[in-house]
Amino acid sequence: MGIIERYITRELLLPFLVVTVILIGLFVSFSVARFLTGAVSETLGTAAMFKLVGLKTIIALEVLVPIAFYVAVIHGLSRMNRDQEINVLRSVGYSDNRIAYTVFLIALPVAILSGMLSIYARPWAYAESYVMDAQAEAELNVNRFQPGRFYGSEKSGRIVLVRDKDDAEKRMEGIFHYIRTAESREIIVAREGYQRPLTLEQRPRIELLEGQIYRLEYAAIKDSMVQFEKMTYFDESDQVLNYRRKAASTRALWDSELPREIAELQWRLSRPVATVLLALIAVSFTRSVPRKDKSDRTFIAAALLFAVYYNLSGLAKTWLEQGVVAAMPGVWWLYGLLLVIVIVRLSNFKLQFSVKHR
Structure with a gap:
């Protein structure tokens, strides 16, 4: 990895870690407040309550990690664009395609982390938290x-x-x-x-x-x-069925033909794909003219796009669970749509940049 790649990596990973810590802190604070309001600490004890919060946080990381990296890419490249560093890189032959490729390489280990959390850590955390939830709610x-x-x-x-x-x-x-x-x-x-x-x-x-x-x-x-x-x-409760599905091993879900379990499997496998595609979409939001008013609009547009994606991802999973959509395309139609957005936006910004510098 060259000097420029290492520099971009540092500019993205530092805000990624900061945003991740902030999101985890907010999630933990919200969870503790909710459990205290629900008298879970009285039922299980303070130590057990914090263990349950930790398990819930592990479950949430599969969503928090892609969000944090998406925000980090927008923040890091926007800062470089605002300080004219992107233009300097272009002037020395470091094209937009190379910047996107560098972000793609940085996104790969983050995507692997997200996948490991979703495929292995999430089922384990659900299995542990089920027992504690059941104890608290029985x-x-x-x-x-x-x-x-x-x-x-x-x-x-x-x-x-x-x-x-x-x-x-x-x-x-x-x-x-x-x-x-x-x-x-x-x-x-x-x-x-x-x-x-x-x-x-x-x-x-x-x-x-x-x-x-x-x-x-x-x-x-x-x-x-x-x-x-x-x-x-x-105890009469529907949570057992949901927890069994969410706590089941990925290998067990792979052999299942039940729509709910197929949806759970595809959700887990889609986490690394979502991480990479969102990171590439974030790149396209940072190629505007470095002015404050446009920067503000960029962040608003990026936030709206992520909100739309987040709601559609839940909708895609629900449709598959209810049999509205077959196992194929399953939830993958959404990520096919994201891929199209990536190609269109990156191509569009490349064309704009070429026309602007003729």
Whole structure:
């Protein structure tokens, strides 16, 4: 790598690291505030809450890294353009194509990093965070209850009372669980219950011992009562299906024919492609005349284009999950569109520069 390439690399990687740190800081701050508002720290403890924030941050990095590099390319090359350094490079024979090629070479390791985060780190983080999320949100989670207090909400239609508990053994005594639905009312009373270890393969569950279930149904003539010696209570939640898909290994997703899992696989594989294409689009935004008013418009246009891309990427994944779009083109139609934009914008700016200097 020559002197000019090393200089451009430094001008791009430094703001890339700064922007990445800023985005991570903002994401961590937002996550901590949200978890504190949701009383997750009380349920899991402060240490576990920060571990969960760390896992969520790892998941978010696959999106934050391409954003940070996109901003870094625009900032770095715009600064060089504003200080006439781009014109100096052109005057010594360092063409726009070479600048774009240099950015492409710098984007490759960043794209590999984004791909590794998406293919390997993201599933692992989802698997770990699923267990912690389930512990925090399970209706009969031992950690979230203090003995002798009623817990519940109008939204969930549930009320829980635990007379006593043993945190070390994950055991509860004197359990009262009231469940309200549109069709019935249900009361579960049990002498004791044990919270079983949570895994990715199973939903959050509590084993209740020696109890009764009282079911009061609106449509039935008589109410019912069931007595049990042992009952496994599963938390009713859709998050298990989503987490299993997101926490599944890339190899397992590769063999799947389910639209939701195909969408997840293509999303992971598209992260490095998106990183490179966005970086090349960013190059085209920095080739305008170095004036402040145009620089401001450049950043606004770049922000709008990224916002459109971000919303379309979510739409492309949703369409594939719902079967609106087949596995091919899947989500790849969006990146084909980005490639066309890259070719058109880079060719257009090259033509403008050639005409301007005749």
